[in-house]
Amino acid sequence: MSDFKLAQPTAKDDQTQPLLTHEKSLSQKIGHGSEAGDILDQQLVMLGFQLITQLNTLIKTSKIHGRANAALDKPVETMLTLIQTLAHDQPVTLRLQNDFLFLGESHLKVNAQQMAVIGSIIDSLNKWKIGGLTFGSVVTSKDLREFAYLFVSMDPATKSVDDFRQELKTRDVNGIDLEDPRELELHEDLSAGSDSGKPGETSTDTKVQHKIQSKNAYAKAASAVGGLEKSVRDGGTVNFKQAKRAIQNIVDLMMQDEATLLGLTTLRCHDQYTHNHSVNVSLLSIALANRTGYPKVALADLGLAALFHDMGKSTIPLEVLNKPGEFSDEEWVAMRNHPTEGVLSLAELRGITNLPARMAAASFEHHMNLDYSGYPKLKTPWKLSLTGRILMIADCYDAMTSSRVYRREPMSPSKVLNIMFGKSGKSFDATLLKLFVNCVGIVPIGSLVMLNTDELAVVLRPAVERADAERPLVKVIADPEGNLMDSGPELDLTVKDISGDYRHSIVRLIDNTEHQFDTSRYFV
Incomplete structure (x- = not known):
C-alpha cells in the first residue's frame, strides 16, 4: 500500500495545476447538475419514488383499516397530488421488470434508505404477478381506496390479475390499469459465457x-x-x-x-x-x-x-x-x-x-x-x-x-x-x-478516479492480476468537460493499444465524499 503512487497532488506541481482546476469544475457540475434536463429527470425520479412510498403506505394501512377509515386520508391525498403532477400529459406507469422498478421507461435506481420500501412493493406486485400499475389523471380518492382494499383483501394465491381487473371494473374503479409481467430473457446459468463466446467473459x-x-x-x-x-x-x-x-x-x-x-x-x-x-x-x-x-x-x-x-x-x-x-x-x-x-x-x-x-x-x-x-x-x-x-x-x-x-x-x-x-x-x-x-482493491471499489483522458470514472471491480492492482475495471461517468453521462463505457485499464501502451490510466484518486457524490448509484 505504501508503494501506491496515486497520491493527492499539490498546488506546487505545475503539471497537476490544470487538473486541479478541472476537478473544481467537475465538483460544481456534479453538485448542481450539468443540464436542465438532468435536473428535470432527477425531479421526476424523486416524485416517482414518493409515489411508490405512498402506495406502500396505502397498502399497509389498508391491511389494518377499512377503506373508509381516516387513516387512509393522508396517503390517498398525497398520491392524488403526485398522480396529478406526474400524469399531467399522459398516464404515469410504475413498471416491474425482473425485480427492477421503472417509472415509465426510466429505471428507478435506489439508495440504501429506499431499498426496504422498493423491496416491499416489488414483493407485493410479484405475489399478484402484476407487471405494472398505470394511474391516469381521472383517478379519484374512491378509486384508490377501492384498489387498495381489493389488493389486500383478495387472495393472489386463488385469484388472478384478470380477476383483479374484473373486480375493479365491477366496482367502477377508473384511472387504474394493471399490466401483465414483462421480463428480460436471461440465461439461467450464471457461469455462462458472453454473447460473443469469449472465454472468461459474462454476457x-x-x-x-x-x-x-x-x-x-x-x-x-x-x-x-x-x-x-x-x-x-x-x-x-x-x-x-x-x-x-x-x-x-x-x-x-x-x-x-x-x-x-x-x-x-x-x-x-x-x-x-x-x-x-x-x-x-x-x-x-x-x-x-x-x-x-x-x-x-x-x-x-x-x-x-x-x-x-x-x-x-x-x-x-x-x-x-x-x-x-x-x-x-x-x-x-x-x-x-x-x-x-x-x-x-x-x-x-x-x-x-x-x-x-x-x-x-x-x-x-x-x-x-x-x-x-x-x-x-x-x-x-x-x-x-x-x-x-x-x-x-x-x-x-x-x-x-x-x-x-x-x-x-x-x-x-x-x-x-x-x-x-x-x-x-x-x-x-x-x-x-x-x-x-x-x-x-488497492484502488477500492466505489472510488472516484480521474483518467488521463480527463474523464471521471467509478471503480467497479479490482484488477484480476495482482501485478495490475492499480488498473481496475472502471465505468466512465463524466466527459472531459465534467458533464455527467448515464451510459458511459466500462473500461478495463489493463488493456493496451497496438504500440503496447496502456489505453487508459488513472491520474489520481478524487475524494467523492469531499464532493458529496454518491457512487453507490452505479451498483444498484
Whole structure:
C-alpha cells in the first residue's frame, strides 16, 4: 500500500495545476447538475419514488383499516397530488421488470434508505404477478381506496390479475390499469459465457440477473437484521431461517461474482446505518474469509455471525444510539459494553440453542483490536479468534466509509485503507489486511478516479492480476468537460493499444465524499 503512487497532488506541481482546476469544475457540475434536463429527470425520479412510498403506505394501512377509515386520508391525498403532477400529459406507469422498478421507461435506481420500501412493493406486485400499475389523471380518492382494499383483501394465491381487473371494473374503479409481467430473457446459468463466446467473459443479461439476485439477497439480509433487532428489543421469539437463507444465497453469489456483491457495500445511509452496516460487514467478512481458504459451509457460518455482530446495540436505548451529539460518560459505558451485551442477548434468545462459537466471537471481539487496545478490556489472557480478527477489519472499514448519525460525512475508501494500514500489526492482523485489500482493491471499489483522458470514472471491480492492482475495471461517468453521462463505457485499464501502451490510466484518486457524490448509484 505504501508503494501506491496515486497520491493527492499539490498546488506546487505545475503539471497537476490544470487538473486541479478541472476537478473544481467537475465538483460544481456534479453538485448542481450539468443540464436542465438532468435536473428535470432527477425531479421526476424523486416524485416517482414518493409515489411508490405512498402506495406502500396505502397498502399497509389498508391491511389494518377499512377503506373508509381516516387513516387512509393522508396517503390517498398525497398520491392524488403526485398522480396529478406526474400524469399531467399522459398516464404515469410504475413498471416491474425482473425485480427492477421503472417509472415509465426510466429505471428507478435506489439508495440504501429506499431499498426496504422498493423491496416491499416489488414483493407485493410479484405475489399478484402484476407487471405494472398505470394511474391516469381521472383517478379519484374512491378509486384508490377501492384498489387498495381489493389488493389486500383478495387472495393472489386463488385469484388472478384478470380477476383483479374484473373486480375493479365491477366496482367502477377508473384511472387504474394493471399490466401483465414483462421480463428480460436471461440465461439461467450464471457461469455462462458472453454473447460473443469469449472465454472468461459474462454476457450482459447474465450480469443483469446476477445484479438482481445480489440486490435481493442484500435486502433480505437487511430485513433479517431489522427483524431480529426488533425481537430482541421486544423480547420476542427469533426465527433465524430467513437470515440463514439470505446468507447462504450471498455465499453462493459471492463465489460467482465477488465484485458485484462488494459493490453493494457502497450503499451508505445514516438513517439505516445499523442494518446496512451489519449486512456490509457480513459481505466483507465473507469475501475476506474466502481469501483465507474458508470452506463454503464455514463461510455461511461466519457470514451469519457477522450479520449479528452488533446485536448488543439492541440493548442500548434508541435515543442514545441515535444521539447526534457527544455521548455522556454513562452513555459511553453503555456503548462500550455492547460487545458483551451482544453475547448475552444472543445466548438468551428463544429460537437459538447452543450459541455458536463464531457468533459469540463476532460479537465479543470485533472492537478489541489485535493489540487489545480496544474494548472490552480483560484482566486475564485472551487469544483472539480468526473470526474476531476478520470482523475487526470488515467492521472498521465499513464504519469509517459510512455516514453516521453523529458524523454525516463519511471518509473515502482509499483514505480509510491508508489509515488502517497505518495500524497494521497493531489494531489489525497484517496478513489479513493485505488479503482484504485484494478483495476491495488497492484502488477500492466505489472510488472516484480521474483518467488521463480527463474523464471521471467509478471503480467497479479490482484488477484480476495482482501485478495490475492499480488498473481496475472502471465505468466512465463524466466527459472531459465534467458533464455527467448515464451510459458511459466500462473500461478495463489493463488493456493496451497496438504500440503496447496502456489505453487508459488513472491520474489520481478524487475524494467523492469531499464532493458529496454518491457512487453507490452505479451498483444498484
